[in-house]
Amino acid sequence: MIARVVVTPKPLVNDPQGITVKAGLATLGFKEVSDVRIGKYIEVRLDAASEHEAKQRVEAMCRQLLANHVIEDFRFEIETEASPKR
Amino acid sequence: MKFGVVVFPGTWSDRDCGWVIDQVLGEQLQYLWHKDADLKGCDCVILPGGFAYGDHLRTGAIARFAPVMEKVGEFADRGGLVWGICNGFQILCEAGLLPGALTRNSSLEFRCAWTNLLVERNDLAFTKQCSDREVISVPISHGEGSYFADPATLSRLEQNGQVVFRYCDPAGNVVAGANPNGSLHNIAGIVNKRGNVLGMMPHPERCSEAELGGTDGLKLFRSVAESAMRVLVS
Numbered sequence: 001m002i003a004r005v006v007v008t009p010k011p012l013v014n015d016p017q018g019i020t021v022k023a024g025l026a027t028l029g030f031k032e033v034s035d036v037r038i039g040k041y042i043e044v045r046l047d048a049a050s051e052h053e054a055k056q057r058v059e060a061m062c063r064q065l066l067a068n069h070v071i072e073d074f075r076f077e078i079e080t081e082a083s084p085k086r
Numbered sequence: 087m088k089f090g091v092v093v094f095p096g097t098w099s100d101r102d103c104g105w106v107i108d109q110v111l112g113e114q115l116q117y118l119w120h121k122d123a124d125l126k127g128c129d130c131v132i133l134p135g136g137f138a139y140g141d142h143l144r145t146g147a148i149a150r151f152a153p154v155m156e157k158v159g160e161f162a163d164r165g166g167l168v169w170g171i172c173n174g175f176q177i178l179c180e181a182g183l184l185p186g187a188l189t190r191n192s193s194l195e196f197r198c199a200w201t202n203l204l205v206e207r208n209d210l211a212f213t214k215q216c217s218d219r220e221v222i223s224v225p226i227s228h229g230e231g232s233y234f235a236d237p238a239t240l241s242r243l244e245q246n247g248q249v250v251f252r253y254c255d256p257a258g259n260v261v262a263g264a265n266p267n268g269s270l271h272n273i274a275g276i277v278n279k280r281g282n283v284l285g286m287m288p289h290p291e292r293c294s295e296a297e298l299g300g301t302d303g304l305k306l307f308r309s310v311a312e313s314a315m316r317v318l319v320s
Contacts, residue, residue: 009189013234014268016194068144068180070187071234 001048003058005076007067008039042066054078087314088114090128092158092174094138094149095120099171102291103134106307110294113311120152129314130167131158133174135227135289145188145230146177155181167211167310168283172228175275175285184278184285185243186235188228192268196229200299201266201288203274204254207247210277211313212284215305221258222302224288226266226274231287233269233276240270251275251286 009015015037022036044061048054058076067074089107093100100117108115116126120138125131138149149155155177162168162183170178178184191197203224205216216222235243243249251274255264265272267287275286290303 012236013189014192014232016190016192016268020194065143065147068147068187070179070185070236071189 003044005042087311090118090131092118097136099135106294123153133170135172146180149177150181170285178285189232198227203251207250215309231267233273
């Protein structure tokens with residue numbers, strides 16, 4: 001299975017990269033952009049007996065290492081490799 | 087007084103700290119390898135600056151799992167002196183030994199510069215040689231030193247007097263212009279509630295000899311050395 005984990009800065013955390021990219025988009029003419037937040041995308045390939053078990057394990061991975069709960073939120077989806085979405 | 091200096095793969099300030107302890111202070115020095123599961127009788131453990139384990143994923147995120155860190159945590163729980171400098175501060179936050187986190191400098195630049203620090207606590211083992219609200223000059227060298235904590239944690243830190251160093255102007259005014267990295271409340275260093283675990287972004291080991299442009303950092307090393315003497319005497 002593959003877990004596709006997205007880690008994002010919490011709303012209160014300053015994101016200077018996002019601010020800079022927002023300014024860059026504005027310079028290019030994308031005036032409709034009101035906010036940009038930059039996070040991380042992490043792919044984790046794992047063995048698990050069920051999707052439920054995989055979810056539990058990945059949740060634990062996120063809490064213990066992949067995200068820092070002080071500054072980051074995380075979300076993920078599990079894909080079984082037999083039915084890739086891409 | 088025996089100082090332990092932890093060396094992770096990617097640590098770069100271990101020798102600078104070691105030099106100050108050994109050559110400038112004349113105290114006992116013990117390097118501690120990240121795989122050591124024993125602190126070898128050290129009275130104060132320093133986590134120095136650098137990029138431990140390449141700072142992969144986040145600063146300090148991998149280093150906190152090193153075998154030596156389990157011992158550092160136990161040592162801190164027993165009241166042992168633990169001092170994280172720069173990357174060491176980041177590791178202490180990741181390990182949960184200090185609250186909050188260090189994030190990307192608001193400028194997005196790596197900042198290598200002298201800063202002025204207002205010493206708000208001079209009753210600690212780390213700062214006893216400083217006078218009350220002294221302004222000391224200590225260099226910073228980091229890309230991710232912007233201190234963040236959620237509002238509740240931040241107000242708890244302030245109420246408990248856990249902010250030890252704040253970026254200030256030369257006269258000791260804590261102003262936005264003196265903040266090199268966007269740290270909340272101009273925080274440059276904090277201590278745990280018990281007062282035995284200190285984390286700071288600036289580098290006192292780089293200003294402990296006149297040849298290096300300043301000696302304010304030596305006050306902190308001397309404070310630690312003398313605090314150990316007091317324990318022996320009492």
